[in-house]
Amino acid sequence: MLRAAAIAERAGVPSVSIVTTPFMQQAAVVMKGVGMPGLPIAEYPGVPMTDGPDTVRAKVEALMEQIVEGLAKPAVTTATPSVEPEPRDLVFRGTLDEVQDFFYRSLWTDGLPVIPPTIPRVERFLEFTKRAPGDVIGRLLPENRAATVWSIAVNGVMAGCRPEYMPLLVAFVEAIAEPEFRVQDAGSTPGWEPLVIVSGPVARALDLNHGQGVMRVGRQANTSLGRFLRLYLMNIAGLRIPPGAGDKGSIASTFNVALAEDEAAAAEMGWTTFGQDQGFVRDDSVVTVQSVVSASPPIYTAGTRALDHVQVLAEVFGRACAYWSCTGMKYARWQPLLVIGPSIAKVIAADGWSKDDVRAYLHEHVTIPAREAEKYAWHLGSTAFSLRAQVEAGVLPPEYAASGDPDRPVPVFVKPEWIGVVVAGDPGRNQSKGYCNNHIQGGRVSKRVALAR
Amino acid sequence: MTTSNREPVYEVVWPLAPSAAAFAPLASRAPDLSGKTVGELWDYLFKGEEIFPLIRRALAQRYPGIKFVEYETLGTIHGRDEAELAATLPDQLRKHGCDAVISAVGA
Numbered sequence: 001m002l003r004a005a006a007i008a009e010r011a012g013v014p015s016v017s018i019v020t021t022p023f024m025q026q027a028a029v030v031m032k033g034v035g036m037p038g039l040p041i042a043e044y045p046g047v048p049m050t051d052g053p054d055t056v057r058a059k060v061e062a063l064m065e066q067i068v069e070g071l072a073k074p075a076v077t078t079a080t081p082s083v084e085p086e087p088r089d090l091v092f093r094g095t096l097d098e099v100q101d102f103f104y105r106s107l108w109t110d111g112l113p114v115i116p117p118t119i120p121r122v123e124r125f126l127e128f129t130k131r132a133p134g135d136v137i138g139r140l141l142p143e144n145r146a147a148t149v150w151s152i153a154v155n156g157v158m159a160g161c162r163p164e165y166m167p168l169l170v171a172f173v174e175a176i177a178e179p180e181f182r183v184q185d186a187g188s189t190p191g192w193e194p195l196v197i198v199s200g201p202v203a204r205a206l207d208l209n210h211g212q213g214v215m216r217v218g219r220q221a222n223t224s225l226g227r228f229l230r231l232y233l234m235n236i237a238g239l240r241i242p243p244g245a246g247d248k249g250s251i252a253s254t255f256n257v258a259l260a261e262d263e264a265a266a267a268e269m270g271w272t273t274f275g276q277d278q279g280f281v282r283d284d285s286v287v288t289v290q291s292v293v294s295a296s297p298p299i300y301t302a303g304t305r306a307l308d309h310v311q312v313l314a315e316v317f318g319r320a321c322a323y324w325s326c327t328g329m330k331y332a333r334w335q336p337l338l339v340i341g342p343s344i345a346k347v348i349a350a351d352g353w354s355k356d357d358v359r360a361y362l363h364e365h366v367t368i369p370a371r372e373a374e375k376y377a378w379h380l381g382s383t384a385f386s387l388r389a390q391v392e393a394g395v396l397p398p399e400y401a402a403s404g405d406p407d408r409p410v411p412v413f414v415k416p417e418w419i420g421v422v423v424a425g426d427p428g429r430n431q432s433k434g435y436c437n438n439h440i441q442g443g444r445v446s447k448r449v450a451l452a453r
Numbered sequence: 454m455t456t457s458n459r460e461p462v463y464e465v466v467w468p469l470a471p472s473a474a475a476f477a478p479l480a481s482r483a484p485d486l487s488g489k490t491v492g493e494l495w496d497y498l499f500k501g502e503e504i505f506p507l508i509r510r511a512l513a514q515r516y517p518g519i520k521f522v523e524y525e526t527l528g529t530i531h532g533r534d535e536a537e538l539a540a541t542l543p544d545q546l547r548k549h550g551c552d553a554v555i556s557a558v559g560a
Contacts, residue, residue, distance in 0.1 A: 001494070001496045001530060001531070001556050001557065001558070001559045002556070002559060003538065004494045004530040004538060004542060004554075004556050005494070005554065005556040006477075007538055007539050007542045007543065008480075008492075008494070008542065008543075008546060008551075008554045008556070009477070009479050009480045010477055010480075010543075011480075011542070011543035011546055011547070012480045012481070013480055013492070013543075013546050013551055013552070013553060013554055014479065014480045014481065014482045014483050014552075014553045014554075015480075015494075015553065015554045015555070015556055016553075016554075016555055016556070017555075017556040017557065017559060018504065018555070018556070018557035018558050018559065019558075019559035020499075020558070020559060023559050027559060032474060033474055034474065035474040035475045035476040035477050036476070036477060036479065037476075038479060039479070040479075044558070048499045048500045048504070048558060049499060049500070051500075053503065056500060056503050056504065056507070057507055060504055060507040060508060060511070061507070061511065063508075064508070064511045064512075064515075067508065067512075067555065068486075068512075068515070071482060071483050071486065071491075071553045071555075072482050072483060072484045072485070072486070073482060074479075074481075074482050084467070084469070084471065084472070085466075085467040087466065087467070087470075088466060089466065089467060090464045090465065090466060091465060091466060091467045092464075092465050093462060093463070093464045093465075094462060094463065095460050095461065095462055095463070096460070096461065096463065099463050099465055103465075103468070108468045108469070116463035116465045117465050117466050117468060118463055118464060118465055118466070119464070119466060122466065136473075139473035143472075144472060144473050144474045145469060145470045145471065145472055145473060146470050146471045146472075146473045147470065148470045148471070150470070151468070151469065151470035154466055154467075154468045155468055158468060179536060231468075235468045235469050235470075236469065236470050331532050381498045381499045382497060382498060383498070383499065383500050383501070383502060383503075384497055384501070384502050385497075440532055
């Protein structure tokens, strides 16, 4: 919204933006990031979604002076770009405890102790990439800092990564810098978190866990790779919770450990790997980043036929995603992820089902009453959302407005190909788990890992 | 890292990176909106369908001849890629003769 105002201003059209009070700090980060710290704002007090019509009217009346002033009065821009350190500048010298305190007070950590980023440590990471330290991979909104290779190494050190992880860290940042990832929305109120899926030989070489406890902290590669992304979003995209700003996740969640697939199990049962599903060959080392906004319960399924399992997967994974499906229906992109336990995948595959068959079944059998999808969208803030309008706009297929019955069932998963399927977890238990992503925010992006050695 | 008598001392670098923000001045303002055209940019969130009509009425009472390009015309600004928005919005504003815009709702 503020970015649109900035674009109008650059085009010579004056703007005023209506921002609610709880978002004023985040607005300041965005305005600085777009290079217009003085963008005029009219501050709507409170939360519109809990205001009745009379309150909205009264608040808008009270806003009018700010709106008129924002459009009419020449703004005084006092902020000038501050002088910041160069990459090799030493910003602090102290003991381990003093470094922790300094970094914590500076809002440069996730609250856990970090490995001090000394120049020798950073240089060891740089040995594992062919890219120059000053190479800029992209720029990360909202704070809009340049994602340099040097900064990747620094944050990799801090996160507790090993130097040999550096090619993956670079690939992560290449992924989140792509426009379809929409890093500028990584601080939105749903509080989504990136999830990394590592595919191919590099996962084995770096000892990533794909088995029992795969999504738990404990294995260095899985844990520190996941932690790196959270630190990088904080420090380069500028997404910080209070007393910082920029991250408006209302309740939010903490970082995900990196996920690896049990590719040997997938191969044994004749299934494609997740990397192949993303368009790569089995021997490619690939990272995929996407958002995760919530997880399903653990899904236990039993039986000797594929249907025994996919029916329950559809019920539980489907219910876990149904509430949030309105976002996929609104934004025309939504990529939930299903992690199927190896023992379950084996039964499904042995019955002749491919991953695509599982996706097709979920698409066909998981539905939500139209009335509920529209209700949840309204509560979320999409106050003008309607399925019929989405169909008329060509965003959704006609089946979403097939009748006027408000209780008509509509598919939760708009397109089967949006559902990711990964084989991972405890081979000794019959459990799967689903992950719901945040529509176009944190869209699934894959990058090949460029190994320097 | 250097070593003191008691425990190691670390010399550390900055974990941030250079700002890529290109600072730019604001556009010239519109001191009198009488007879001017105001564009509405909406992210299709948070009751804009209630808020914009109220603003229209209030501005119309103050400024004779003021016109509005309503949000349906300019389309949603939420969910569009930065590059796409930057490529299309200026042309849209020119096409519709917008002298000013109101962007809402940030929440």
